[in-house]
Amino acid sequence: MREIGRLVLVLVVICSVSAGALAWVRDALALRIEQQSDFYVRGPALERLFGRPAAQLLNNKVMVDMGGVSYPVFFTRENGEVSGLAVEAPGHGGYAGDIVIMIGLDRARNQMLGVEIVSHGETPGVGAQVEKEAFRQQWQGLSANEATALRGEGGAIDAITGATFSSRAMVDGTNQVTALIKEHQEEILALIAAIPDQAGPEVLP
Amino acid sequence: MSILMMVIGAIFVNNILLAQYLGNCPFCGVSKKLGTAGGMGAAVTFVATLASVITWLVYHHLLLPLDLEYMKTLVFILVIAALVQLVEIFLKKQSRALYDSLGIYLPLITTNCAVMGIALLNIKYDHGLLETTVFSAASAAGFALAILLFAGVRERLFLSPVPVAMRGTAVALVTAGVMSLAFLGFAGMGQ
Amino acid sequence: MNFRQALTHGFWRDLPPFRLVLGLCPSLAVTSAAENGLGMGLAVTFVLVFSNMFISLLRKVIPDKVRIASYIVVIATLVVLVEMVMKAFFFPLSQKLGIYIPLIVVNCIILGRAEAFAARNPVLISMADGISVGLGFTISLGLVGSLREILGSGTWFGMSVFGESFEPFGLMVQAPGAFLCLGILLGLMNAWSRRRGEIFIQT
Numbered sequence: 038m039r040e041i042g043r044l045v046l047v048l049v050v051i052c053s054v055s056a057g058a059l060a061w062v063r064d065a066l067a068l069r070i071e072q073q074s075d076f077y078v079r080g081p082a083l084e085r086l087f088g089r090p091a092a093q094l095l096n097n098k099v100m101v102d103m104g105g106v107s108y109p110v111f112f113t114r115e116n117g118e119v120s121g122l123a124v125e126a127p128g129h130g131g132y133a134g135d136i137v138i139m140i141g142l143d144r145a146r147n148q149m150l151g152v153e154i155v156s157h158g159e160t161p162g163v164g165a166q167v168e169k170e171a172f173r174q175q176w177q178g179l180s181a182n183e184a185t186a187l188r189g190e191g192g193a194i195d196a197i198t199g200a201t202f203s204s205r206a207m208v209d210g211t212n213q214v215t216a217l218i219k220e221h222q223e224e225i226l227a228l229i230a231a232i233p234d235q236a237g238p239e240v241l242p
Numbered sequence: 243m244s245i246l247m248m249v250i251g252a253i254f255v256n257n258i259l260l261a262q263y264l265g266n267c268p269f270c271g272v273s274k275k276l277g278t279a280g281g282m283g284a285a286v287t288f289v290a291t292l293a294s295v296i297t298w299l300v301y302h303h304l305l306l307p308l309d310l311e312y313m314k315t316l317v318f319i320l321v322i323a324a325l326v327q328l329v330e331i332f333l334k335k336q337s338r339a340l341y342d343s344l345g346i347y348l349p350l351i352t353t354n355c356a357v358m359g360i361a362l363l364n365i366k367y368d369h370g371l372l373e374t375t376v377f378s379a380a381s382a383a384g385f386a387l388a389i390l391l392f393a394g395v396r397e398r399l400f401l402s403p404v405p406v407a408m409r410g411t412a413v414a415l416v417t418a419g420v421m422s423l424a425f426l427g428f429a430g431m432g433q
Numbered sequence: 434m435n436f437r438q439a440l441t442h443g444f445w446r447d448l449p450p451f452r453l454v455l456g457l458c459p460s461l462a463v464t465s466a467a468e469n470g471l472g473m474g475l476a477v478t479f480v481l482v483f484s485n486m487f488i489s490l491l492r493k494v495i496p497d498k499v500r501i502a503s504y505i506v507v508i509a510t511l512v513v514l515v516e517m518v519m520k521a522f523f524f525p526l527s528q529k530l531g532i533y534i535p536l537i538v539v540n541c542i543i544l545g546r547a548e549a550f551a552a553r554n555p556v557l558i559s560m561a562d563g564i565s566v567g568l569g570f571t572i573s574l575g576l577v578g579s580l581r582e583i584l585g586s587g588t589w590f591g592m593s594v595f596g597e598s599f600e601p602f603g604l605m606v607q608a609p610g611a612f613l614c615l616g617i618l619l620g621l622m623n624a625w626s627r628r629r630g631e632i633f634i635q636t
Contacts, residue, residue, distance in 0.1 A: 044499050051491075051503055055316070055510040062514055063312050066521040073524040127368075132251075134367035158367075160255075160429060261608050266457035267541050312517060315535040316509040323505055352505075353539045355458040362532045407624035408616075411454055415616030423609040 079109070079125065079139065082153035086123050086141030087113055094123075099228040103217050112229050119229055120144055124217060125155060128210025132202045133158035136167065138210040142181045142218065152176040152211065157203075164203030172197055172204075176211070182219040184212045245376055252380035255429060258356050259388040260422040265356030268347065269389060269418070270411055274400070279393035281344050283386025287379060289329060290357045293322045294378035297361040298371060318361050319352075326352045356385050391421065439558045443565030448573060451619050455541040456570060460577060461611040462533050467590050470578025472526045473533065474571025476519065480511045481543050482563035485551040489559035492552050504547045505538075512538040542570060581605045581614055 075098070080091030087094060097114070100107045106127075113121040122142040127135040136157040141150035152173050159165045166172065175194050179185060186192025187201075187208055196204035218225075252258070259265045268282055297318045305311055330348055333341040341348070351357060360381050364374045395417055404413050434442065447453045450460045459477070464470040487507050488495075495503045516534050519527040527534060537543070546566055551559040582588055585605030587595045604610045 040496070044496050047495055048499055048502065048506075051506050055506055056313075059313065059316070059510060059513055059517075062517055066517050069521045070517065070524075073521060077524045077528065133256075163429075263458055263462035263608065263611065264536075266461060267455065270454065270457065312513060315513050315516065315538055316506070319505055319509050319538050320502075323502060352501075353541050353544055355536050355539050358539045359532065359536060362535060366532060405620070407627065408620040409623075412616050412620040412623060415612050415619065417616075419609045419612030419616060422612055423604075426607065426609060 078155055079111075082125075082139040082155050083111055083123055085153050086139065086150055087121060089113070097229075097232065099225065099232065101217060101221055101225055101228065103213075103221060108213075108217055110225055110228075118144075119226060121150065122218075122225070124214045126210040126213040126217070128206035128208070128213070130202060130209055131157060131159055131206035132164045132200075133160070136203065136206040136210060138207060138214075140176065140211060140214045144181075147181045149176050149179040149181055152207070159200070159203050164197075164200045166197050166200055167203050167207055169197075179211075180215075182215050182222075184215050245373075248373065248377055249380040252377055253384040253387060254425060257384045257388055257425050258360065258381045259385050260418070260425045262359070264359035265354055265385050265389075268350060268354055269392065270414055274393065274396055276390065276393045276397060278343065278347070279389045280386075281340065282347055283382075283389050285329075285344060285348060286351060286354060286356060287382035287386055289322075289326060289351050290360050290382035290385075291375060291379045293318075293325050293357055294361045294364050294374050295371070296325065297321050298364055298369075298374045301365055314362075314365065318358060322357055322361070323352045356382065388421065388425075392418065395421075434558075436558055436561055439561040440565050443562070443567070443569035444572070445569075447566060447569070449542050449566060449570040450573060450615075451622050453542065453545075453566070455545050457615075458536065459533055459540060460574060460615060461608070463530055464574055464578040464581055464611060464614075465585070465606040466529070466582045466588075467575055467578040469526070469529050470574035470576075471571060472523070473530055473537075474567070474574040476515050476530075476534065477537055477540060477542065478564070478567025478571055480508065480515055480537055481546060481567040482560050483511050484508045484543055484547055485559040485563035486556055488547045488551040489554060489556045500552070501544075501548075504544060508543050508547070509538045542566065577611075577614055577618065580618075581610060585610060 072095075075095050076091060080095060083089075083094045084091045094111055094113065097112050099110050099112070101110050102108075109125045111123040111125075112119050121144060123139050124142070125137060125139045127137050129135055136159065137155040139153045139155050141153070142148070143150050154168050154173075157165065157167065159167065172195075179193070185194055185208060187194050187196045187204060189196070192208070194204065194208055256262055259269060265286070268286075297314075300317060300321060301314055305314055305317065310317075326349060330341070333344075333348070360378050363381075364377060367377075369377055392414075396414060399413060399417065408416070443449070443453075445452070450456045456477070459473050463473045484504075484507055488504055491503070491507075512535060515537070516527075519530075519534060546562060550562050554562070579589060582590075583594055584602045585607075587593060587599045587601045602610075605614065
């Protein structure tokens with residue numbers, strides 16, 4: 038009996054110390070990890086969509102909930118008005134899991150600026166071709182709040198030959214974004230209004 | 243239909259051992275005889291599938307709700323270790339012969355990167371419970387297939403004139419490389 | 434073994450993964466570029482040194498029956514720490530190493546040294562063992578990574594080595610190349626060993 042008591046005690050002590058140490062480190066580093074993740078993973082996509090350095094855009098971020106999933110929405114402001122939005126969505130059904138895309142939206146014209154791939158695990162030379170400019174160009178000018186589909190399924194997007202799953206995942210992610218914009222536009226603008234205007238580009242003397 | 247694609251993908255295209263590099267230690271250690279290779283393959287398939295299902299349940303119903311996602315490495319390995327212990331005890335009582343033939347390789351399944359790797363991949367690919375079960379069983383079956391093929395080749399190799407410097411693990415690795423090359427031919431299948 | 438032996442044996446006599454045939458998975462998986470191999474090696478060294486330290490410290494306290502479970506908890510804790518620190522300070526590297534960072538926990542080298550050495554030796558010498566085996570592993574990974582990167586991408590640590598006209602041997606950065614590279618390197622090491630007259634059994 039004493040022996041079992043000792044076994045349990047040693048294990049409990051070791052596990053507690055371990056759990057405590059991990060929780061402490063996690064609290065200390067959580068914010069920094071999120072910032073790093075934003076900077077390296079989303080930063081490049083944001084830069085390409087808006088043509089501005091990521092550092093200016095990463096703080097302009099709100100999280101919008103739809104169907105239990107949290108979507109990051111980045112925004113740009115011009116003259117106090119929200120001029121552009123970038124919504125990140127995980128497109129389901131890719132060959133190797135989700136294809137995470139970011140869609141840039143022009144609010145003035147209610148159109149898409151384009152689509153960028155944030156992350157994917159598709160096969161190089163096959164599904165990974167969704168990265169190609171020629172394929173992604175099809176997103177420029179699409180309506181910001183109407184769903185789309187592959188050309189063979191009633192829509193306007195030409196799939197990549199031999200990469201149907203990957204193409205379809207892109208469409209799925211796009212439709213999530215259009216649904217989000219359609220249903221939650223007011224909520225998004227309200228959340229953005231709560232964020233103060235950051236210092237803009239350098240003011241020249 | 244997509245379940246079938248997943249199975250083919252897991253066994254051939256992204257073979258857990260020859261394309262994803264997981265499960266190499268037992269690969270080089272156990273694959274000398276067809277019999278032990280088969281036993282190891284079966285044991286890993288069983289443990290990997292069960293471990294993946296349990297870790298999936300723990301992850302989605304315990305870790306995520308409690309915001310303990312970062313603990314998954316620690317929790318998963320403990321689950322796997324406990325599972326292997328239970329399997330050991332069970333086999334010892336129920337099938338002594340199988341227990342003896344696996345020998346020390348049974349506890350070694352705990353540190354088999356394939357088992358832990360498959361559990362982690364299920365989380366990375368965001369699989370549902372059914373997908374997890376199928377993916378894990380298929381991936382582990384891919385491991386078993388690779389290890390069986392390998393054992394067959396190695397038995398032949400043992401009787402062949404291999405240069406002294408290359409004997410043993412060295413030529414085994416080169417053989418694995420050629421097999422991996424063969425499996426590379428499956429890339430892109432099923433799109 | 435004495436302190437000096439502990440500090441040096443990992444660099445040739447027990448060099449992982451060639452002599453100490455453990456830790457093959459990362460040797461194949463993360464060596465497509467020299468930088469990745471080196472990063473992984475250093476992460477493993479960190480975990481190895483501190484796991485040896487803690488396990489040696491606790492070696493008289495941990496009852497035999499829960500030995501393996503305790504070791505696993507200690508090692509896994511260190512690995513999760515490394516995971517978090519890497520994501521916070523070396524994010525791009527952590528992305529490239531992917532799931533192989535949490536897989537350090539099943540790296541047989543760490544559990545192997547814990548069982549074989551740290552469990553029965555004092556703290557400082559265990560740490561020395563950790564340093565030598567870990568750094569030896571790092572050098573191996575760096576070597577394999579460099580070879581694969583130079584031949585397979587024409588670069589070394591991202592810097593172009595051969596210039597524009599080089600047609601890279603693309604296979605080297607994929608799975609078959611990894612196996613071949615490791616196998617041939619091992620064969621060369623065996624040949625060198627035999628020339629030096631070392632009695633070396635490699636099965």
